[in-house]
Amino acid sequence: MRKRIAVFLLSIFLMNTAVLADVPFQGHAEFDDEYTELDKKLFTGKKEVLEKRDVIEMTVSQVLDGSFSLEGDEFFAEVTSDVIGDKGVIIPKGTVAHGTITQTSEAKRLGRDGHLSLSFDYLVTPDGREIPIEGKMSTKLHPLKAATKIVATDVGYTAVGGLAGGLFALQALGIEAAIASQGYTLAGGAALGGTIGLGMALYRKGKNVLIAPGDEIKVKILSDVELPVYREEALKQEEIKFPGLDIRIVNILYEKDPFGEVNTITLSLSISNMSKKAFSGMDLALVNDYNAVFNPSIFGDTKLLFSQLKPGDRFAGKISFAVNNVKQSYWLVVNDRATNKPIAKVSLDNAYKKVSKDVKKRNAKMRKAKKNYYKEESPFDL
Numbered sequence: 001m002r003k004r005i006a007v008f009l010l011s012i013f014l015m016n017t018a019v020l021a022d023v024p025f026q027g028h029a030e031f032d033d034e035y036t037e038l039d040k041k042l043f044t045g046k047k048e049v050l051e052k053r054d055v056i057e058m059t060v061s062q063v064l065d066g067s068f069s070l071e072g073d074e075f076f077a078e079v080t081s082d083v084i085g086d087k088g089v090i091i092p093k094g095t096v097a098h099g100t101i102t103q104t105s106e107a108k109r110l111g112r113d114g115h116l117s118l119s120f121d122y123l124v125t126p127d128g129r130e131i132p133i134e135g136k137m138s139t140k141l142h143p144l145k146a147a148t149k150i151v152a153t154d155v156g157y158t159a160v161g162g163l164a165g166g167l168f169a170l171q172a173l174g175i176e177a178a179i180a181s182q183g184y185t186l187a188g189g190a191a192l193g194g195t196i197g198l199g200m201a202l203y204r205k206g207k208n209v210l211i212a213p214g215d216e217i218k219v220k221i222l223s224d225v226e227l228p229v230y231r232e233e234a235l236k237q238e239e240i241k242f243p244g245l246d247i248r249i250v251n252i253l254y255e256k257d258p259f260g261e262v263n264t265i266t267l268s269l270s271i272s273n274m275s276k277k278a279f280s281g282m283d284l285a286l287v288n289d290y291n292a293v294f295n296p297s298i299f300g301d302t303k304l305l306f307s308q309l310k311p312g313d314r315f316a317g318k319i320s321f322a323v324n325n326v327k328q329s330y331w332l333v334v335n336d337r338a339t340n341k342p343i344a345k346v347s348l349d350n351a352y353k354k355v356s357k358d359v360k361k362r363n364a365k366m367r368k369a370k371k372n373y374y375k376e377e378s379p380f381d382l
Contacts, residue, residue, distance in 0.1 A: 244275030
């Protein structure tokens with residue numbers, strides 16, 4: 001009897017198992033109260049889609065060089081600007097992207113430039129979330145554009161060679177010989193110069209790709225990703241206040257240094273010193289999120305730099321800093337002369353959110369005028 005009951009129960013179990021195998025698993029994950037509260041602090045509860053073909057601006061964390069970087073090499077990049085949807089920020093500045101070099105090519109003869117192709121598979125946000133993505137970036141030109149560029153440059157080499165050959169004949173044989181030969185000496189010189197120019201064109205090597213930290217790259221997204229929208233207050237950088245000292249960043253401009261590089265940040269400041277300490281512009285510095293320190297530049301407005309701010313003083317003016325990448329996160333710090341440690345720390349990221357749209361457009365235009373990702377090569381390098 002017991003044996004029959006056991007067989008009966010086993011058959012029912014197997015039947016239920018067979019039925020359940022055809023039913024898709026449904027359920028949901030529940031977070032404990034701690035994570036729920038954290039989510040509430042970080043996000044608005046709304047969601048936004050990072051759409052296919054959207055572009056994210058990043059800067060790499062290491063040098064990528066087409067002459068020695070290898071396919072399969074991994075690297076990291078940092079998002080340099082908030083990615084903003086219709087409902088708010090979905091990927092904050094400072095998010096780290098994991099990338100891989102998928103294709104690399106050195107510069108070649110006939111003026112063919114090298115190229116790098118990069119792919120990205122996930123992001124790590126400042127709050128520790130890992131977001132899978134599909135993204136790519138390539139410096140490779142369209143074949144038609146590349147061919148047009150090479151032909152135009154080589155014609156230039158031949159034309160310059162022809163001109164040089166003609167001038168050489170004129171200088172070597174003289175104007176009388178040119179007149180007597182009805183210009184054939186010049187033509188011969190030009191033909192010789194043209195041959196030399198053609199040889200240079202055939203020998204000429206293209207340029208290798210060089211993407212360095214600070215160079216901004218644009219990564220195209222290949223598939224839609226749904227993301228939560230951040231609360232504005234959740235993205236505010238931490239600051240340090242000193243009693244009685246009020247420093248406000250009124251404006252932030254990206255500017256060129258004397259060599260034409262966009263690596264200078266000029267701050268318009270409003271300072272009220274109601275503390276018991278005195279300090280000068282020499283006590284100010286910029287510190288980035290890697291704790292690198294940048295002192296004031298002598299190429300900008302130096303009025304604040306050489307001013308003394310005693311207790312009870314107020315000041316409004318500008319001060320400039322030469323940095324290695326204007327798009328990193330920075331804090332303006334006031335150092336205590338006695339300890340050489342910061343007593344106040346003001347976030348540029350927080351201040352930049354209040355900068356006018358016109359200034360932001362102007363700064364973006366300054367940055368875009370920079371990169372082609374190629375380094376010059378000598379035509380006589382082997």
